[in-house]
Amino acid sequence: MPTTTDTLGELLQQHFGFAEFRPGQHEAMRALLDEGAALAVFPTGGGKSLCYQLPALAVDGITLVVSPLIALMKDQIDFLQRRGIPAARLDSSLSSDEVRAINDRLRAGELRLLYVAPERFNNERFLGDLKRLKIAIFAVDEAHCISEWGHNFRPDYLKLAQMARDIGAERVLALTATATPKVVQDICDGFGIKPSGVVLTGFYRPNLTLLTTPCTPAERTPLLVQRLRERAPGSTIVYVTLQRTAEAVANFLKQHGFAAEAYHAGMNAEDRTKVQDWWMADPARIVVATIAFGMGIDKSDVRYVYHANLPKSLESYSQEIGRAGRDGVPSIVEMLAAAADLPALENFVYGDTPSEQSVRSLVHDLLTQPEEFALSTYEFSNRHDIRQLVLRTALTYLELLGALRRGTPFYAGYEFRPLTRIDDIGDAFPGEHGRFATSLFGAAKRGRIWYGLDPEKAAESLGVERRRVVKALEVMSERGLIELRASDVRDRYTRLTDLADEDRLVAELVGRFEHRERQEIERLAMVPALVEHEGCQVQSLVGYFGEVLPKPCGHCTYCLTGKAQAIPALPPAATITSLVTPRDLAELTANNPGELATPRQLARFLCGLTSPVFTKSKLSRHPLFGVLDEHPFLDVVAAVT
Structure with a gap:
């Protein structure tokens, strides 16, 4: 259908019940539809998702949304389905039956929007399906992850721009809440977005009072309690760096009469969901969280955000305080700044940098593999003493340097447990098929409840092909005879070069990791510099992102006190x-x-x-x-x- 301004407004009212667009939304949609490529840089809660949800209803074909946030995918799909818009997601939390059903709907043309994680593009079958479809819009959320200058670089994002071209996407939309001018340029270069297609609504939030309070570690928790007692009640997030700190601060607040719970990545998914739902249900509640909390959560009335530890960058800080006051009502954000946090934050950066010895060991191992090979990131991580996320970054760099080509991952192991008697499982299939199904239990390693099976070894011992073993497991699962779960994922690779390139590749990887390390340390140093800035701190913060605030904000600590602050120096440490x-x-x-x-x-x-x-x-x-x-x-x- 023709996508006129009136058409977009009608669709907005008809499907979403909104009378008007938020700032920047209409401009981003017009750039996407008229020019074929756009970048929307809106603050947290600024309505980025509507910039692809609404155009998805105005164009012919499917809108593919790439996002690393499973919680965001779930929330948005629930939102769309309540409005009768066919949408689905493919991510690691789904069962094989659920994935199969969604793929069937995708091939049948029943979906308007499909949400996927960036890792999904390593699946060759999925890519093949996409190439047979009409991809009307390729939307990339958290687009700053494409940039090595960004604060949350993810290696799989580096390949997304090429993927959009490979699958013939007609339009590309990049979205982020935090991007410096350098990161904006990287995104535009990667996705072919013209300057006229860039829509920035600005980072300045006039309803946020931005406070910074230098303190010693001993003063920090009592100061937090004092703030919570002095203020009016309101929904609150307290950010900390470490999981154990989240637990300790939450317990301390409980002991002082506050309704508080901890939230961090070390908790299982069920417990995290319980805490999130508990916090959402009552505006008087406090969540003490690591940065694992807040991504994709649709809550507009957060009144207070406290940083009990220094954030790791101005990008992280901006994103985290952006969760306060998204309804436009005055809200307070405060950082309790202690110099003692810096060594730990710096050490996180240094801990991610592999040694040259580890890099050389990895490269040599890869270049001496057969031309076609598979690897377990867990095994390679242990073998070469490189953390798994860092290892994935190194493998992606090697892909971009032409040394490797990644293929479709597969599962080297399966776990299953019978939901009925094993004899009954055999009787559920005729003749030889029943005997084969029963034989898989004999070929598996039995635990107390679950059986573990290596399909390669089972196929060899039973004299069949691997795919028959996997198919039998899947059929038993589909019929409700067993509960099946895959394990031990392996990544397929094709080696494209040999040992003659070893020194060049090692030097390139070491250089990239060292550059990344220096950059992260410099980014971290900007946080205490903001606290001690002699001038309007909000002007300085938004200026980092390329926005010019013409006059002092009047509602930061410097503007309210008229003087710069100094973070207390650390006492001399033991030698x-x-x-x-x-x-x-x-x-x-x-x-x-x-x-x-x-x-x-x-x-x-x-x-x-x-x-x-x-x-x-x-x-x-x-x-x-x-x-x-x-x-x-x-x-x-x-x-x-």
């Missing part, structure tokens, strides 16, 4: 040699020559930074593990060197 003697180091390295072979590995151990090799060797239980966790990482490297 490194008083906590770890040369004799201790000599004994450590002699007993663990492989795990602590380099100064950087030794510094990671002493600063308490976990790594696959420390977990495997149980070194993280050693009494000296983390003994220098309050010392700057580079100081520890220099000392042990």
Whole structure:
């Protein structure tokens, strides 16, 4: 249908019940429909999702939405289905039956919107299905993840722009809440978005009072309690860095009479959902959370956001305070800034940088594989002492450098448990098929409840092809005879080069990781600089994102007090040699020559930074593990060197 301004307005009223657009929404939709590519940079809660949901109803074909946030996908699909708009998602939380049903609807042309995680594009069958469909809009949420200059770089995002071209997407829409001018340029370059297609509504939020309060670690929790007692009741988020801090602060607040619960990634999904629902149900409740909380949550009346620890970047800070006052009502955000947080935040950055030794070991291993091979990121992570997310980044870099090509992942293991007697399962199939189904239980390793099966080994022992084993398991699951779950995912790769390229690839990877490390440390230093800024702090914050605020805001700590602040310096820490003697180091390295072979590995151990090799060797239980966790990482490297 023709997509005139009137048409979009009619669809807005008809399907969503809104009388008018929010700032920037209509401009982004027009750029998408008229120019074929647009970037929408709206603050958290600014209505980014409508910029693809509404055009999806105005064009012929399917709208593909790429998002890393499962919670956001679920919420949006519920929202769309309540309005009679056919939408679905494909993500890791779905069963094989659910995935199959959605793929059938996709091929039948029954969906208007499909939400997927970026990792889904590594599935060759899924890509094949997309190439046979009319992809009207390719929408990428959290688009800043494409940029290595961004604060939340995700390696799978680097390939999305090419994927959009490969599947013949007619229009591309990129969306983010936080993007510096450099990140905006990277997004536009990647997706071919013209300057006229960029819509920025600005980062300035006039209803937010932005407070920063320098303090010592000992003052921080009492200050938080004082703030909570002084203020009017209202929905509250308290952000902290560590999972154990979330638990400790939540318990402290409970002891002082507040309705508070912790929320972090270490909790299981059911418990996290319970806490989120509990918090959403009553505006007087407080959630103490790591940054795992808040993504995709549709709650407009958050009145207070406190940072009990320093955020890791201005991008993170902007996104987290953006969850307050999304209804336009005055709200307060306050950072309790203590210098003691910096070493821990810096150590997170240093802990993610693999050693040159680990990088060389990885590259050599990959270049000596057969031309076609499969790997387990868990096994390779342990083998080369590289964290799994960092390993995935390295593998993506190697793809972009032309050394590897990734194929469709597969499951190397399955777990299943019978829902009826095994004999009855055999009787459910005729003749030889029943005997084969029963034989799978004999080929599996039996646990207390679940059976574990390697389909490759089972196929070999039973003299059949692997696909017959997998098919039998799936059929038994479909008929309700067993509960089936896949495990041990393996990634297929094609090796495109050989050992002649080893030195070049190692140098390239080491350089990229070192650059990333420097950049993250510089980004972290901007947070205390904002607290101590001599001038309007809001002007400084929005200026970081390229927005010019013509006059001081009048509602930040500097504007309210008229003076700059200073974060109290850390008290002198105990000297490194008083906590770890040369004799201790000599004994450590002699007993663990492989795990602590380099100064950087030794510094990671002493600063308490976990790594696959420390977990495997149980070194993280050693009494000296983390003994220098309050010392700057580079100081520890220099000392042990």
